[in-house]
Amino acid sequence: MLRKPKIQRFDENVLSKYQIYNSLFLTLPFDDISNTGSFLPLFSEMCSQGYNENQDPSTIVDSFFNKFYSDKPEEERISLLFKFIQYIERQVVLFDAIEDAAFSIVNNMDGHGTLRSVKEEAQAINKIEILKTHLKEFKIRPVLTAHPTQFYPGSVLGIITDLADSIEKNDLSNIKKLLAQLGKTAFFKKKKPTPFDEAVSLIWYLENVFYHASSKMFNYIQNNIFGEEELNNDVVKLGFWPGGDRDGNPFVTPEITLNVADRLKTAILRNYYRDVRKLKRRITFDGTDVIISELETSLYQNIFLPSKKHTLDKETFVSKLYEVKSILVKNHQSLFVDEINDLINKVKLFGFHFATLDIRQDSRVHHNVLIGIVNDTIKNNLDIFPENYESLSEQEQIEVLTKVSGKIDPELITDEMAKATLQSIYVMQEIQKYNGEEGCNRYIISNNQTIINVLEAFAMIKLTGWEKPTVDVVPLFETVDDLQHAKTVMEALYNNEEYKAHLASRGNLQPIMLGFSDGTKDGGYLMANWSIYKAKEELTLISRKYDIKVVFFDGRGGPPARGGGKTHQFYASLGPNIENKEVQMTVQGQTISSNFGTVNSCQYNLEQLLSSGIQEVFHRDKSVLNDDDRETMQKLADISYQTYSDFKAHPKFLPYLENMSTLKYYAKTNIGSRPSKRGKSDKLVFSDLRAIPFVGSWSQLKQNVPGFFGVGTAIAEFEKAGNFDKVEQLYHNSLFFKTLIENSMMSLTKSFFKLTAYMQEDEEFGEFWKLIHNEFELTKRLLLKLTGYEELMEDSESMRASIKVREEIVLPLLTIQQFALKKIQEFEKQKGVDSSLIEVYEKMVTRSLFGNINASRNSA
Structure with a gap:
């Protein structure tokens, strides 16, 4: 049977299901304002229609209230807006769960870039031995960081996992219960997490996802590529920053670091304990059952002890497993040897440390x-x-x-x-x-x-x-x-x-x-x-x-502005002039949950990373830049750099971020343990700005400046000089440059200037807004011309469709955010305004940050 196109699989298994479950979700009675669920679709429709008619956010909100809520006092109107925010946050969670459930259907788990594909391709061209040589040295190391680019608390992450599982099984009864639970579960943290809290949250992914996905990969390589020859290279290594990353975080103490290391060890021992319990039910033969029982008891006891008092060490544990394996081979026809090998392989990967801190x-x-x-x-x-x-x-x-x-x-x-x-x-x-x-x-x-x-x-x-x-x-x-x-x-x-x-x-x-x-x-x-x-x-x-x-x-981070985007393509584009014996990268925030949030997505993306680093096995053209292309790339970079530097030096650059964006609200979100800026000065200093609030503030404005500003101007210089063909040549010759352009297109796709179009009339910032918008339009025009596309991201239909749905979900939320920001600006110009009213709208802005960032998970 022919496999359906990816976009069709997405429409059938993600989009259609979201429409069904969202309609169910909107009818659930979990709030104290009646009919919130029925009002939200009406408000969403008014937002879409309003922007099509070039209305500003305040006009859209006021029109909605005048039409549907005219008899209600301001207090109830404000309350309804907060309820909308809550609903939208949970719609994003629902969409996340549906995408997670459909991951293995939408993506080809045996397709290009997977281990099976790599092995079969190597076999087809007689290069299995060369592949084995590479795999004896090559490693990938995803390093989980606590950088706060996703706002889900642990309880919500658990619901996403359970919801995805129920959706996969079409368990409607449980889906209804989980949606109701979602409606009543808090998204907002009343206090900042400690570095230890952050570590515990991310260790959940190590225990429940990476442990299984990494070992499945290793087992496949061992069993299907190396066979009887033992692979002594831990192909997947895990890194960990929470509790060890002291940069700008005064709350990371030596004691915290020790506690996190202890927690990591406890977590891996707990996973080994679960596996040994499963083995105990199968390996019940003379000479093996006693050893397995002793290991079970020892692991259980050590889980509840601090590291200093542990009585079991890695070497003893491994030697006992090999002892069991030897007995099985010698006396029991190798029965359940694969299960023992699986655990031995896990110890090779994770040791007694789980991830390197x-x-x-x-x-x-x-x-x-x-x-x-x-x-x-x-x-x-x-x-x-x-x-x-x-x-x-x-x-x-x-x-x-x-x-x-x-x-x-x-x-x-x-x-x-x-x-x-x-x-x-x-x-x-x-x-x-x-x-x-x-x-x-x-x-x-x-x-x-x-x-x-x-x-x-x-x-x-x-x-x-x-x-x-x-x-x-x-x-x-x-x-x-x-x-x-x-x-x-x-x-x-x-x-x-x-x-x-x-x-x-x-x-x-x-x-x-x-x-x-x-x-x-x-x-x-x-x-x-x-x-x-x-x-x-x-x-x-x-x-x-x-x-x-x-x-x-x-x-690397999540969005293209943080080095993310199509990460695997970046590594596949590196030529022989760049050492590539390992792929090591930070993974954070929504990138962890979107790319590595389930065993299927984690295994798929780890395999893609692995395959991107061993391309030379197949002697593919890894686009070594020739002198002409290097010259073009350098000139593009230089012009772009000057354009961006001039933009940064604009007298309205920092005031615009400070007064027209959500920058100053990031510190109030309680999403991360470290301060949102480095310096102690009350005055905004560019060098003190952390990259996450900086990039995030542009994202909240739907302007995504860091992912495109200067790109259009640079290409336009070539166009004006009649040298556009040089940029086209670079695009067709270099996978590196092509990937850059595709990721920049993702930033453009996620921009929506109609949201902030009212700013062009602002006396102080109008010209600055136009400067950004002009660069956006210029970049969009030239990237479409360069790629020959009719629309942005034309070659990534399913990702574009996912982005489109997510942008539609959060459009009402962003409208509320801009409405609240405008209200605050108006109040600050007036005298005698009740400060508590300003605080309410400030809280509205802060609460509105969450859903938009979480909705951007596919920016990775």
Whole structure:
């Protein structure tokens, strides 16, 4: 039977089901305002019609009330708007659950980019042995971060999972109960989560999704590609930031880090315990049943003990499993050997640590910390630093930092940040002792600009008495300027004798992290991506020169502006000039739930990542840029960068964000543990802005500036000069550039300028709004011309359809948000307005943030 087109599968299994279940949902009586469910469709229709007639949000809301709610006082009108927000949030959840349930139907689980497809293609061209060689080395490492780009509390995530399961089974009775539960479950957090709370939320995904999806992948590779030959490469490694990411988060303490590591270990032991209980029901033979029972008892006891008191270690656990396997093979015709192998493979992947907890801190903090340590060691007569350290030249400081050694008691340090930083390194040692080295063996330096930044962190690691630290020191180059200097920094490090010896002890492997979102915020969409691409080429070249295996770790996020979009295509587009032995990337917020939220979606997307990194097996053209194309790309990036820089320097840039967007409301959402900006100043400073509220504020405005601004102007320069064919040539020759363009189209597709068109009449910001809108129209026109499409995202029909439904769902919510923002602006210009009324509308804005961000899950 012919498989239906993807868009048809989407329409039948997602869109149609949503229409049915949404009509059911709207009739459920779970609120204290009668007929809210019947009013919302009417309001939605008025929003669509109103924007088609170029009405502004206030006119649309007022028209609705005049037509359907004219006899009600303002208090009830406000209450109805809050109820609309609640309904819309839950409609988004319903749509999420339906998409999750239909994932394996809409997506071809054995199609291009899956392991089965890769294996069959390799077999067809006699390249299984080459594929095996690659899989003996290649790894993927998704690193879960707590960056708050999704607002679902844990209780709601649980409902999504259960709802998806019931929808898949067409269990109407349970669906009705879960929809009712959804209606009564709070979405808003009354207080900020702690870093530990964030960790617990994400560990749920490790336990319930990654544990199963990763091991299914590994088992497939072992059984279907390697067969009897044992695969000793943990192809899927997991990383974890909550509890270890100290950058800008004063609430991450050494104690929190230890507690999170302990929780990770408990979680993996709990999963092993569940599997051993299942084995116990099958492996009931002489010589094996006693061993299995002992393991069950030991795992159960250790789950309830802190790591320091654990009596079972990884080596003992694995050896017992191999002992059982040996008995099964020798005495019981290998009965249930596959089940034992499955558990052995899981231990290979997850050890007793589950996921590697990374430590991260900003280089500027490190510098201040080091100066504090220098002063306190001198005060305590510890012969570690010279008294004139601060006045030394950079080269002299490098020499001091390189030779530093000793063991400092953190209690001697008076500065609290310096003390906590040292303690966090002692904590790394403790975690390695109880969870294994992989439990915590990477120290990431944010905002890395110089060799000094790396050596300051390296010196602090050595000052804990760690003579041969089992730690990878990972510089993170974020801004355009930092990326341009990355090669110089790393070459200096590779020539530093002490650091060279450290690298030798780490197998001459150097991970380097490259940022996306801060780069986009700094240099705009094209320049950020091109700068990272070039930096990877340069760093590959210099690392190969010194026989160093460089591994790139990408700070990718959800939307294209944060390096997301069609992630797999990005990795498949890397040529031989970029080292690609591992794919490492941060995964956050809605990207976790949308790409890795169910076992099916997680396995599918992990397989896509894996296959994107082993393309050279098939000798596909990985689009090495020729000189002409490089010149075109560089010129596009330069023009785009200048355009974006001029835009940032516009006198209305920050005031517009501050006064016309939702930027200042992000801090009130209680979605993440860390502050929404870095600095302590009450005044808005661009460098203090975190990338997430920055990108998110443009998203709430439906303007998505970071994903397209400057792209249109850059291409237009070629068009004006009669050189548009050069851009077309680059587009057809380079998968890298093509992916950039496709992801930018996604940002354009999610923009809706009619929502804020009223701003063009604003006395202060009208011209600035027009500047943004003109760039949007220019970019849209030129991307359609470049691709030959009639409409944006023409080649991704099902994704475009998903975006369309989601945008329709949240349009009333965004209308309410703009209505409330306008009300606040009006009140602030008036004298004597009741402050409590302003607070109500501020709360309305804050509450409206949630649904829109959650609806954008497919931006990953």
